[in-house]
Amino acid sequence: MGKIIKRQRVMVPLTLKELATKAGVSSSHLGRIERGERFPSARTLVKIAKPLGFEENELFALAGYLSRQIPAIAEGSPEYSGGQLDPFVARMLAQESLEVQRAVVGILAVLKSIARDMSAK
Amino acid sequence: MGKIIKRQRVMVPLTLKELATKAGVSSSHLGRIERGERFPSARTLVKIAKPLGFEENELFALAGYLSRQIPAIAEGSPEYSGGQLDPFVARMLAQESLEVQRAVVGILAVLKSIARDMSAK
């Protein structure tokens, strides 16, 4: 799931090696980061952000995205945020237009329903 | 300069040890990061960010990367919400676990990067 790029030219026209040369990071290392076997340093993160088209203020999102396989979006973990919205998340979303904000919760709903289907076997 | 904290209680009422416990990072390590003897991993950076009140970009700047500039709330979509988070959206997301909340932001960032690629050619 949590892949930066999919493979070949399926999702994004970027292979590991292409990204590797653009970012100045070895492709083997990128591969391990992709599948969660390694956790990039901030330096590496910054290097790969630009070729991927991430802005500076999205680095944190990228970090969060990379350093955890998207965790059970389905029946999420029982330890909830207690109805609290994470400040970082709030800040990020607040920069988006209202349309995008709404789309985000819509997408989330879709993902949850898909996840439910999948776990229903 | 860009010191996280100044020392004792001179600048900000936060000592290395206080930040250390809040962030879950050793104070000695934080100290070395501050004076540039160590370069934090993305994970460490993320840990430090929240206790400091999400000055993410500042942190990356402190760590020696990125241009040191205030977030510049703009950039991106044409019509902004003026930094406002829609109450409905906030309420929906607040019910999700922290991990999901962050994953949502991560996914959004990825979508934006893909969109950029597509429009770029």
Add this chain to the structure above:
DNA sequence: ATTGACATTTGCCATTTGGCTAATTATAAT
């Protein structure tokens, strides 16, 4: 100046990162 109470830095070292090269695996053509 000395003491006491903290805050910060240093030394040491177990883990982890990240590059290089060699497998392995996928893709495209024959």
Add this chain to the structure above:
DNA sequence: ATTATAATTAGCCAAATGGCAAATGTCAAT
């Protein structure tokens, strides 16, 4: 299917990170 070619993964290991405890530095009162 077979082969050629490009992409991803695995093995190895030097270099860097990050924790802990000891050493050092700072400030406030005596």
